Amino acid sequence: MLTEITGLVLKxxxxxxxxxxxxxxxxxxxxxxxxxxxxxxxxxxNMSATQQFCYSSMMLYKKGDKFWVRESSLIxxxxxxxxxxxxxxxxxxxVEVLSDVTTAEAEADLLRLSLNCLYAIxxxxxxxxxxxxxxxxxxxxxxxxxPEVLTCRECEETxxxxxxxxxxxxxxxxxxxxxIMRETGRNVDDGERxxxxxxxxxxxxxxxxxxxxxxxxxxxxxxxDEDMALLSRATEEYILNQLERTFKSLEFYKEVKR
Ligand SMILES: [Zn+2]
Numbered sequence: 001m002l003t004e005i006t007g008l009v010l011k012x013x014x015x016x017x018x019x020x021x022x023x024x025x026x027x028x029x030x031x032x033x034x035x036x037x038x039x040x041x042x043x044x045x046n047m048s049a050t051q052q053f054c055y056s057s058m059m060l061y062k063k064g065d066k067f068w069v070r071e072s073s074l075i076x077x078x079x080x081x082x083x084x085x086x087x088x089x090x091x092x093x094x095v096e097v098l099s100d101v102t103t104a105e106a107e108a109d110l111l112r113l114s115l116n117c118l119y120a121i122x123x124x125x126x127x128x129x130x131x132x133x134x135x136x137x138x139x140x141x142x143x144x145x146x147p148e149v150l151t152c153r154e155c156e157e158t159x160x161x162x163x164x165x166x167x168x169x170x171x172x173x174x175x176x177x178x179x180i181m182r183e184t185g186r187n188v189d190d191g192e193r194x195x196x197x198x199x200x201x202x203x204x205x206x207x208x209x210x211x212x213x214x215x216x217x218x219x220x221x222x223x224x225d226e227d228m229a230l231l232s233r234a235t236e237e238y239i240l241n242q243l244e245r246t247f248k249s250l251e252f253y254k255e256v257k258r
Contacts, residue, residue, distance in 0.1 A: 001061065001062060002059050002060065002061050002070065003059075003060045003061070003062070003067070004028075004057065004058070004059055004060075005024065005026040005027070005028050005029065005032060005057070005058050005060060006026060006027045006028070006055075006056070006057045006058075006075070007024040007025050007026030007027060007028075007032070007055070007056070007058075007111070008024065008025045008053070008054070008055050008095075008098075008111065008114060008115065008118075009022050009023070009024050009050060009051060009052050009053065009054045009055075009056065010023045010024065010025050010031070010052070010095040010098050010099050010102075011023040011052060011095070011099060012050060012051055012052045014040065015035070018037075018038045018039065018040045018041050018044075019035060019036060019037055019038065019039060019040075020035070020036040020039035020040060020050060021033060021034075021035055021036075022034055022035075022036060022050050022069070023099060024056075024058070025098050025102050025111060025114070026106070026111075027106065027108065027111055028106055029104060029106060030102055030103050030104040030105045030106055030107060031099075031102040031103060031104060032060070032067060032104075033066075033067065034058070034060055034066075034067035034068060034069050035066060035067070035068050035069070036050045036068070036069045036072075037068065037069075039069075045071075045072075046069055046071070046072045048074055048077070049072035049073055049074040050069060050072055051077075052095065053077070053078050053081055053091055053095065053118065054074055054075075054076070054077050054078075055074075055075045055076040055077075055078070055115060055118075056072050056073060056074050056075055057072070057073055057075060058070075058071065058072040058073075059071040059072070076115075076119070078091070078118045078119060078121070078122040079122060080121070080122035080123060080124060081118065081121055081122050083124075085256050086128055086253070086256055086257055087121050087122070087124075087128065089249060089252050089253040089256050089257075090121055090128050090131065090132055090253050091118055091121055092249040092252070092253070093132070093247055093249040093250045093252075093253050094114060094117055094118065094135055095114075095249075096247050096248070096249040096250075097135075097136075097139060097239070097243075097247065098110070098114060098139075100243060100245070100247075101139070101143050101243065107142070107143070109142050109215065110139060110142045110143065112215055113134075113135065113138050113139060113142065113215055113218070114135070114139075116215060116216070116218065116219075117131050117134065117135045120219055125219070126219045127228075128257070129228055129232055130219060130223070130228070131219065132232070132235075132236075132253075133206075133210065133228075133231050133232050133235040133236075134210050134218050134219060136235040136236060136238070136239040137207060137210045137211055137234075137235040137238060137239070138210055138211065138215075138218065139239070140238065140239050140242050140243070141211050145169065145242040146169075146211060147164075147169035147170060147171075147211070147238065148169065148170040148171070149164065149170070149171050149199075149204060149207050149208050149211065150208050151171075152171060152172055152173040152176055153165075153168075153170040153171065153172060153176075154172060154173070154176035154180070155173060155175070155176055157173040157175070157176075159201060160173055160174060160201055161173075161174045161198065161199065161200055161201060161204075162174070162198075162199040162201075162204050163177045163196045163197070163198060163199070164196060164197045164198075164199050164204075164207075164234050164238070165195075165196055166195040166196065166197060166234075166237050166238050166241045167195055167241060169238070169242075171199065171204065172196075177196075195237065195241060197230070197233050197234045197237055198230060199230055199231075199234060200226070200227050200230055202223060202224060202226075202227035203223075203227040203228075203230035203231040203234065206221055206223050206227060206228075206231050207231060207234060207235070209221050210235075236250075
């Protein structure tokens with residue numbers, strides 16, 4: 001029986017002399033692994049569409065408990081990703097996160113977000129920082145860890161500087177934060193302190209935008225460099241805390257970005 005899929009190749013591992021094992025984040029059935037026979041031979045018609053970062057449609061067949069790729073055709077290769085080591089490493093981070101969070105469930109919004117981000121990196125339409133922040137906060141929101149960042153959790157204030165509580169996934173205004181610190185006698189050096197990052201008004205508005213905007217408009221916001229630095233820190237700490245891990249590709253991206 002043949003199964004038709006359309007998806008993004010997250011990983012591609014060489015097997016034996018010429019075969020390849022690929023992991024594909026598909027539109028239809030979440031993440032699927034499949035073998036590609038002879039994929040590394042230049043003459044093989046499945047060679048190009050089964051490489052990492054390719055968005056392709058494929059015809060799979062099942063032999064035993066494994067899927068094999070019978071035919072494939074490339075829809076989008078995001079060619080521009082290969083133009084710089086920074087761009088390529090950010091794309092590597094995106095697919096590493098996807099490999100960690102995707103399951104055998106279809107997740108249309110997460111796939112669309114990922115494709116939008118890879119396209120934006122490839123076309124150099126927005127800064128890598130902006131694309132990274134958008135991916136981090138929107139991806140965790142889609143998979144069920146959406147933080148509440150529109151109003152202060154204590155007094156519902158909406159304007160001013162805030163503290164983003166990374167563990168709880170909500171924000172406190174400056175006044176409430178001070179009051180709580182005073183009342184509980186805690187200070188930032190306490191051993192069991194909460195992980196908080198500072199959000200300026202601009203960073204807080206951008207964070208809310210990234211979580212709630214229509215996906216096709218996600219990069220359409222302006223932000224100052226100062227606010228962007230706070231936003232970047234907030235989205236990165238949030239995703240790493242919620243997923244309770246770090247990513248090798250993220251460390252690499254930060255190293256080459258330096
Ligand atoms: Zn408040």
